[in-house]
Amino acid sequence: MKLKISTYSHISPSHIQVDGKDVLATIPRSSFDEDTLAIYKSLGIDYPKFYKMDAPSKLGFLASELVLKSLDLKQYYKSEDIGVVLYGASGSLDTDQKFQATIGQPTDFFPSPAIFVYTLPNIVLGEICIRNKFKGENYSFAMEAPDSVEICSFIQNIFEQEQVMACLCTWTEFQNRDQYRSIMLVIEKEECLQKRDMNEKFSNFEEETLKQIFYKDL
Amino acid sequence: MQELINKLKKEIIEQLNLQDLSPSDIDENAPLFVEGLGLDSIDSLELIVLLQRNYGLKIAKAEEGREVFHSIKSMAEFIHKNQNK
Numbered sequence: 578m579k580l581k582i583s584t585y586s587h588i589s590p591s592h593i594q595v596d597g598k599d600v601l602a603t604i605p606r607s608s609f610d611e612d613t614l615a616i617y618k619s620l621g622i623d624y625p626k627f628y629k630m631d632a633p634s635k636l637g638f639l640a641s642e643l644v645l646k647s648l649d650l651k652q653y654y655k656s657e658d659i660g661v662v663l664y665g666a667s668g669s670l671d672t673d674q675k676f677q678a679t680i681g682q683p684t685d686f687f688p689s690p691a692i693f694v695y696t697l698p699n700i701v702l703g704e705i706c707i708r709n710k711f712k713g714e715n716y717s718f719a720m721e722a723p724d725s726v727e728i729c730s731f732i733q734n735i736f737e738q739e740q741v742m743a744c745l746c747t748w749t750e751f752q753n754r755d756q757y758r759s760i761m762l763v764i765e766k767e768e769c770l771q772k773r774d775m776n777e778k779f780s781n782f783e784e785e786t787l788k789q790i791f792y793k794d795l
Numbered sequence: 796m797q798e799l800i801n802k803l804k805k806e807i808i809e810q811l812n813l814q815d816l817s818p819s820d821i822d823e824n825a826p827l828f829v830e831g832l833g834l835d836s837i838d839s840l841e842l843i844v845l846l847q848r849n850y851g852l853k854i855a856k857a858e859e860g861r862e863v864f865h866s867i868k869s870m871a872e873f874i875h876k877n878q879n880k
C-alpha cells in the first residue's frame with residue numbers, strides 16, 4: 578500500500594512552515610508564549626480552551642491547526658477512521674515539573690488541578706482529537722529522536738491493518754521555552770488522493786522523506 | 796466590596812488563563828459556569844484552590860460551593876463574610 582504525505586507543518590523557535598515553506602512571516606519571533614499566541618490569533622482560531630493548554634499541547638495543537646486549516650479531513654473520511662500518532666522525547670516533563678512546584682513545599686502546598694490534568698505525555702493527542710472530533714485510533718510513543726524506520730513501519734502497519742484511513746503523525750517535542758519543535762504530517766493512501774483528483778505532487782511516506790523532514794535544519 | 800470584586804476578577808483571569816478578557820469584560824453578577832464565563836469542572840477546582848491559597852478559606856460542602864461559585868459577586872460576599880471570622 579502506497580502512502581503519501583498530503584501536507585505537513587513545522588513549528589520551532591526558528592520556523593513556522595507548511596510544506597517546507599515559511600508562513601505567518603509577519604510574526605516577530607520573541608518568546609514561546611508570545612509566538613504561540615500570535616500564531617493562534619493569526620490563524621483566526623476561536624477556541625478559548627487553547628489558553629488553558631500546557632506548552633506541549635499548545636505546540637502540537639497549533640501544528641495541527643496549520644495543516645488542517647486548508648485540509649478538512651472529515652470531508653473525505655469518517656471521524657472513526659482518522660487516527661493520530663504522537664512521537665516525542667520529553668513527553669509532559671515540563672508540565673510535570675510545573676505541577677511538582679505546586680506541591681513541593683509543605684508550607685505552600687496547593688496542587689493545581691489545571692496543571693495536573695496536563696501531566697500526561699499523550700494529552701496533546703486528546704486536545705487535537707477533541708478539537709477536530711477525530712475518533713480513530715491514537716498512539717503515543719517516547720523515543721530519544723525521530724526514528725524514521727520505526728515510524729514508517731508503524732504507520733504503514735496501522736494503515737494495512739485498516740485501523741486508520743488517514744492519520745496525523747507528529748513529532749512534538751517540548752524541552753523548554755527555547756527548545757521545542759512540532760512536525761505534523763498528514764498521511765493518506767495514494768488511492769484516496771487520486772480519487773480526489775488532486776493535481777499536486779505529494780511526497781511518498783517513506784524513510785528517506787521522513788529523514789529529510791525531521792532532520793532538516795537540525 | 797467593589798475593591799474585592801475587582802481584585803477577584805484579576806485573580807481569576809490570571810489563575811484560569813482567561814487571556815482574552817480584562818476585568819471590565821466580566822460582569823460580577825453573571826454566572827461563572829456554563830453561561831457567563833463558561834467555566835468547567837477543572838476551573839471550579841482551581842477556584843477552590845484560589846480561595847484556599849489567597850484567602851485561607853475552604854468550602855465545606857458541595858452545596859455551599861454551588862452558592863459561593865455562582866458569580867464573582869457571590870464569591871466576594873463569601874470572602875467578605877468569612878475572612879475575618
